[in-house]
Structures are given as structure tokens and as C-alpha cells.
Amino acid sequence: MEKVMINLITFGVPVLLLYTIKFLSHETDIYLTLAMIYNHFGGRGVIAISLLLGLISNIFSKAAIEHLLLKFCQKRSQFMPEQKLIEKIDRLPISTDLKIKFKWSFLHQDFSWRSNFKILIPWAFILAAISATLLTFTGYLGQLHYLLEMTSHFKLQYLVVGLCTLFFFLLTRRQKWAIVSLICLVINLGEIVPWYLPQGGNNSAIASQIRILQSNVLWNNKNYPQVISLVKEEKPDIAVFLEVSKIWMKELTALKDSFPYSFTNQDSTDMGTAIYSKIPLENPAIQNLGGGRKTLVTDLKVKGQIVTLVASHLSIPTSKASFYLRNKQLVELTDFVKEIKHPIVALGDWNITMWSPFYKRFVQKTALKNARYGFGILPSWPTTFPLLSIPIDQSLLSPEIKVVNIHTGRKVGSDHLPVIQDLAIPAS
Template sequence: MDSIIRNIITLGLPTLMLLIARVATGKTGDAATWSALRKIGGSFGMLIGLGVLVFVGFVANYFSYFVVDSLLVRFYQKRRELEQPEELVREVDKLPITNDLKIKLKWALLHSNNQIISLKHVILKWFMLAAIVNALLSITGYLGEFNLFFELSSHFKLQYLLAGLPIFIFFALVRSKKIWLLVSAFCIILNLAEIVPWYFPAPAFAGETPGQNLRILHSNVLTNNRRYSEVISLVKTEQPDIAVFVEVSTVWAKELAVLSEIFPYSSNLQESERFGSAIYSKLPLENTSVKAFSKQRKSLFADVKFQGKIISLILVHPTVPIKQQNFIDRNKQLAGIGEYAAQVKNPLIVVGDFNTTMWSPFYKNMVKTGNLRNARSGFGILPTWPTFMPLAYIPIDHFLVSKEIGVLKIRTGRNVGSDHLPLITDLVI
């Protein structure tokens, strides 16, 4: 019986994942299966998708041992407090379970000190559970197109990597548990593959070109942040050519108006008392307009004159994907941004708080459709949110540029009271 339950768990989880992926493709027959495997494999392809399913089954198998055996042992230990162990042993002999599990149950019943579980055993079990959770979270992000919670799990690649390192070290020391060493190594490799490319290759433009670079500062100021002077001070210190802001409340809009002394050109969008966007520029702004990529938050558009060229700039702030409807709307906005970017003929900069990381499948589709690249490439992942919880830092603020634009440098600015760190980038056409 325990063997059947283990097989159901082992085969059930990867089968369920494949079925969900098949349904999401909207196809039928073999085409649905191949498409589902490609979806599961993400940017790595169909074979990796198949490998992911095999790995999930592998982890589920070991998890089934942990669950089934532990529950039965605990069940008989509780009964031992009220019944004679000899009678329970005879009962165990009659159970339709494997001999290995029978031996384990008998040992638990006949050893009175078994309830005092050794510290080593407890630590081992917790590390096994941590390895399982880390493996599942590392994988589910690749299924983000199918579910809100899967997509949310895609954003914490750095955290999964950092969590995987002590797990790997532990199982490297506990040499009898080689299978868990492989599981933890798999998690490290999987997350490293998503993080390391952001540090390599080196940026195409290694040095600055005096007088020819374009500096842009972006800041989500946070509607209830009251440290107005710190934001203004940051702008004056960094001396950007263009400063853009999102989550601009009506109060923030009044406070930021002082920047008009530095920036003669500006464009503002106030959607509500709490939310708005603003562009301040030392360079002339033309064709300013508002773009609606979905029913919710709108985006600011402007053409900027720079060195005799026209650069198009889009300031975006998609909705926070916590609720299902907002999740759908944010994804629609990202798709719309990608489609619009593909049609823009000028060099293009798309900047803002995207409420997603580079590891989201919706982000990947957007940059692929729009022929865009993240200015972070070669400079690291540069997490920007949340400042109130550094261990959970993830990169959700982005500068995306078209191929005509080179990135000299990109970095985070100092904390100015918001839950986001500012981003400052130096670009060259």
C-alpha cells in the first residue's frame, strides 16, 4: 500500500504539471505535449522541460518517503501510549505494506526512547525539507505563465541560490545522503544559470565619452513617503539630463515642481490622487502623449532631442500583480509595451517600475517582442525593492533600451525614503 501511495505522489506531481501546461497551450494531441514541454523548459527548450519533469518526479519520490513513513511512525507512536507494543507489532505484520516500512514501524514501537528523536535526525529532516522546498520554488517560476503564484516564485533566484549553498554544504558533509547533495547542486546550478549572465559579458562601452552621454535618473518615490528634500537632493547631486518619477501623488507633484528650476521641460500624468508619473528634462520634449497599454495604469511617452537625434522615451508603471485581475492587467501591459516598442523607429528607452523581474516569462516575452535589452546586462542584477526587507531584494525597476543605444553604466542610488532604490544610468547613442 505504501508503495502505491509513493508511486501516485511520484508520478502525480509531474503529470499534473504537464496537464496544466498542456491546457495552457490551447492545443490538442501530440502538439500540446511538445508545446507544454517547451513551456516548462522556458528559455532552455523542450529537453530541459522534460528534464524538469523527471527531476520533479525524483524529488516527489523522496518527499513521499518522508511523508508516508513519518505519518505512519507518528501514528503508531501515539497508539503505543495507550496500547501494548506487542499487539501493535502483530498488527503491523498484517499490514499490506513493504517489509522496509514494517521494520521501521516495529523499531519505533519496541524502542521506548524512540520518541526522543536525536538532534542529528531532526536537523537532517529539516535540511531535507529545505532542499525539497528550494527545488520546487526554483522550478515553479518557469511555469509562471500558467499561474499567479508560480510567476511570483520566479522573482527570487538570488534568494534560492543563497539558500541552496548551506544546504549543499550540509549534504556534502553528510556523505551518506548523496541524493540530496545532487538535489541541492541542481538548485544551485539552475539559479546560477539565471544570475551569472547578468554579470557577463562586459558592457559594450567600457569608458565614458565626455559630453556625449545621456544620464537618466528613475525613482519610484512612494506615495506615502515624506522625504521630499532627499529626492530633490539626489537629483541635484546626480545631475541627470532627464529625471523620471512614478507613484507621484498630488502632494509629490507639488513638491517635485521645484525641479522646473533645473529642468525647463516636463510632462506629467496624474491618474489619481495617489498615483501619477512625471518626466523632467533638460532636453526638449516633443510629441508628449499618454499611452494606454491596458485598462489600468497609463504610461507617459515623449520624444527627446539629443545631439540632433530623436530618442523616444516611455515611462511605465504596470499594476502590482497581487490579485488575479491585476496579474492579468499587468501582463497585458507588458505585452502591449513589447508590441509598441517593436513599432517605434527611433532609438527607444523604456523605463519604470515594471513590477516584475527579468526572470518572469512575461518580462522575457516583452523584451523579445520589443527587441529590447536590459541596461543591467554586464552590470549585475542590481536589486531595487523592497528597501524595508533587504533579504528579499529583487530587481523590479528597469531601463530597457533598443539596439542603437549603448550603456556606459547603470547603478542604484541611495535610499531616499521610498521602498524602491533609485536607478541611474548613463547611455550613449
């Protein structure tokens, strides 16, 4: 009996997941869904994922069925003599190994809360390992649905879960589950480790070095002095502020003594963007890229070299409508950036991480590089839940611009951490 149930779950889970993807992607034909998955992962990738899902389902089904049957027999033992229950177990259509396990459990049974707690601990780790591994894979299908794309952003968290569960399964000698955790660990290590590896040197002649500070100040944050104080401590040449309310716009005028040049735009009462600079801002322009909040564009002349600064605050992809809006903004930002002839610094709160397929498509088409490379992933949001923190405040640069340093600043009352970067600008 348990073999039939195990086989049903082993084959049923991948099929259920496939139909879930079909539903989320709004495809009418299951073959079109398979074609989309094939386009994302290729033939070998599809085979590997299918085998992995089958392995996880098989391991899970064996453990789950055994646990459920054991619980059922334990309930019956409360109303049935031990000898009669053992005779009943002998008549069950299950394997001999499972019968022996059941009999042993009743001869040594302990229904105390401590015993139940011991049973729950392994199951908690098993559930965590399965969840982290599945979410690791669903993130690569982010182009199909906004919920799938949201699972692509938490690679660091999946890595930590994979590491913790791997140690637990090794200590408790659960080899099959250790393999699942190891797969989760290796895949996410491959996504995170490259961000910490030193980057190759830039052979361009350096004209000057500038420091840029960017901060989403949060429209209802009232810690104005903290932001002003941070700017004075970090001493940037350019400060870019996002989610600037009308009150914030007024408070930021305190920076005009140190930053004689400014360029601002107010999209609404609560949303705006402000650029303060010690370097003259040339050709300032407001671009409506894809709708929603406007993008500020301006040129900086750094010892004869013109650098174009692009400051954007993209939509938050928490619904289908805002998901499509953000992706449309990224597409139009891609086309806009490709037309710029000077070195570029494109930054802001993009509400996307480096692991999203939409981010990867942007980088591929624009050939810009992320300022984080070689310095770590630097999570910046949300400050209110550090364990879930992810890097959504981005800075993308032309390859000829060298990153001397980049780091996150201290908390200033916002749900975002400021990001400060030192850039070496090439000679003209």
C-alpha cells in the same frame, strides 16, 4: 505495504501537478495542457522535468512514509510492552530493512524535545529544497496563470535556498536530496550569473554621456526632502518620478531651479508621472498603452542625436484582471516601441522581472537590451523586505546605447530603491 504507498506518491505527485496546471490554465482537456507544456519546454524538457519530479516524489515518499510509520509505532509504544510491540512490527507487511530501523529506534528511543527537534531540522531542509526546485520550474509556466508567473521572479532566493540546502545535505550525507538541491542551484545560477558577466564593447561613435535617475516615490511617502536631496547628490541630467501624488507633484517643483524642462501627467489623485530634465524635451506626448496608467514619451536631442524616452508604470499583476492588464500594456508597448525610429530608453516601474516569460517576449520582439547586463540584477523592490527583494524597476535600451554604469540609490522612504544609470549616447 510501503512500496505500494511509495509508488502511489511517486506517480501521484506529477499527475496532481499536471491537473493543478490544467485547473489554473482553465483548459478543459488534459491533452491540451500537455500540449501547452510541450510548447514551453519541448520534448526533451518535458521528459527531463517528468524524471526530476518522479525522482523528488520517490525520495520524498520514502522518507515521509518511513517517518509517519515510525511516529505511529512510537505512539503505540506508549500503551504496549516493548517485546509485544517488536513482535507486532515483525508481522507488519513492510520490508525487512524498515523493520530493523523501527526496532533500533525503540531500543534507543528518546521522546524528548531535543530528539524531536533533531528530526524536524532535516525535514525543514527537505521541504525547502523541494519547494525551491518546484517553484523554479513553475516560473517557466508563467504564461498559463498569474500565480505561476509570480513564481518566476524569485530566482535569487531560489538560488540561496538551493545553496544552503546543498551544503546541509552534503554535511549530513543525504546524497539524493543533495542532487535535488544541486538541480535547483544549477538552473538558477544559469539565470543569474549572465547578469554579472562583462558585456562586449559598443563600436558606435559616442556623442555624449547622460545620467538618468528613476524613482518610484510611493504616493503616501512623505519624505520629500530625501528625494530632493538624492537628486541633488546624484546630479542626473534627467529625473523620472513614478507614483507621484498631487502632493508629490507640488513638492517636486523645488527641482525647477536645476531642471528647467519638465513634463508631467496626473492619472489620479495618487498616481502620476513626472519627468524633469536639463535637456530640452521635444515632442512630449501622453500615450494610453493598454489602459491603466498613462505612458509619457518625449524626445531628447543630445548633440544632434535624437533619443526617445519612454516612461511607463505598468499594472501590478496580483490578480487575474491586473495580470491581463499588465500583459496587454506590455503588448501595446512592444508595438509602440517597434515603430520608433530613434534610439530608445524605455524605463519605469514595470512590475516584472527579467525572468518572466512576458518580459522575455518583449525583449525578443523589440530587440532592446536591459541596462543591468554586466552590472548585476540590482534588486529594487521591496525595501521593507530585503530578503524578498526583486528587480522590477526596468530600463531597456537600444543596442547602440552603451551603459557606462548603473546602480541603485539609497532608501528615500519608498518601497522602491531609485535606479541611476549613466548612458553613452551614439553620434547621430
